[in-house]
Amino acid sequence: RRKLENRISILEKELKEMVEDRKIQRQRRIKNEIPVVALVGYTNSGKSTLMNTILECSKIQDEDKKVYVEDMLFATLETTTRQIILEDNKKFLLTDTVGFVSRLPHQLVKAFRSTLEEITEADLILHVIDISNKNFERQLKTTEQVLKEIGVSDIPIIHVYNKIDVNNTLTVGEGVFISAKYKTNIDILINKIREVLFSDYRTVKMLIPYSQGSIYSVLKEHAYIKEEEYTDKGIEIIVELNSILYEKYKHLLK
Ligand SMILES: Nc1nc2c(ncn2[C@@H]2O[C@H](COP(=O)(O)OP(=O)(O)OP(=O)(O)O)[C@@H](O)[C@H]2O)c(=O)[nH]1
Ligand SMILES: [Mg+2]
Structure with a gap:
């Protein structure tokens, strides 16, 4: 209990600092016109793992650019943005975000709102769903509810069903079925991203x-x-x- 409260206060502080940084980043980005893709989803669904996997598809890679992955709640405490450059020079910015949970501790809601602002600036949302979790349908609904509340219904969303290495019983439906960890079907996902972001090329x-x-x-x-x-x-x-x-x-x- 004590530990969780400590963690929450660290979270709040870090999130507050991030908001300021991001305001500046955002302005720069808008000028650059590079499209932004946001990784969104329930905590522990594999967003950061997917960020690292997609980074490996980038022409310019850097081991330092990898983000922290851990099997725990709130492994990611801040949003991180990296540039992805595909082989044909098409570029986009990929943002890893803080995971969602149902019944967010109320001290955190405000801090979260500001991170969620980041999502409202995206050109495309990748909603990552952990299909190895028996509650994944509920988690999916929770995330969709939050997205609805922050009013991003005009931003295209791709459902990314992750961890098919654990659960491969569910392979039909709208979306892409991947394993971020074992790098399965990442090419299919990248092609979907291309279709949305680069249709004007x-x-x-x-x-x-x-x-x-x-x-x-x-x-x-x-x-x-x-x-x-x-x-x-x-x-x-x-x-x-x-x-x-x-x-x-x-x-x-x-
Ligand atoms: N089996 C399996 N495990 C995965 C896969 N992708 C991610 N994981 C594991 O799931 C756990 C959580 O991964 P993260 O990438 O940290 O998840 P996250 O969505 O960023 O989590 P938060 O930052 O806490 O919101 C880690 O133990 C990963 O190794 C996958 O495709 N298959
Ligand atoms: Mg993470």
């Missing part, structure tokens, strides 16, 4: 005059150059880009 041919080489650098960094050829008029490229870059550079279409 298109592949076009462009000619960049040598005098505008900086555009080439921008595209090299923020788009996916599939082919390039140096001609006497400039660099001819076949590039896959999002609608923002497309609008900006469509005068170079060929």
Whole structure:
């Protein structure tokens, strides 16, 4: 009892500090236009494990970037955001959040509300469900109830049924069935994420005059150059880009 109260006061303090940091992060992010994916779900469902597994699919990986995983309630005390870069240069930010519980200790509700704000900023929510838990249906409802309360009905949600290595009896339904720990079906999940986040991408041919080489650098960094050829008029490229870059550079279409 005493231990739990201590833990709660640490939680409250840490959460308060995080809110301030996140306000700044958020503004930066909005300017960057990189889409944000939030991992949401009941405590112990495997959100942080999935964060680490998806990090391994990122082009730039760093062992230090892994987050803490533990078989306990509230292993995650703060939200963490990492950038994921897929092989074709498509990027998104992935946010690991504090897990939900039913009957949240009331001291925590306020602190939680602020972490939940983070979720309202997401472009996509991955709702992680631990199907090895016999109460998973109730946990799923609890999480959905909280999501409803914070008013995110306009954000797309993918149901991610986790721990199929323990329970594989439930494989039909809307969503993706994975094992975050054993890295099963992660490719399917990534493809679903792609469908939602990058539906505005298109592949076009462009000619960049040598005098505008900086555009080439921008595209090299923020788009996916599939082919390039140096001609006497400039660099001819076949590039896959999002609608923002497309609008900006469509005068170079060929
Ligand atoms: N068998 C199995 N265990 C898993 C799987 N994914 C995660 N786990 C385990 O489930 C436990 C909780 O994992 P976490 O990733 O810390 O869960 P979380 O949702 O981040 O938990 P909180 O931060 O407390 O909300 C750990 O012991 C993981 O190793 C899986 O696919 N299969
Ligand atoms: Mg966690």
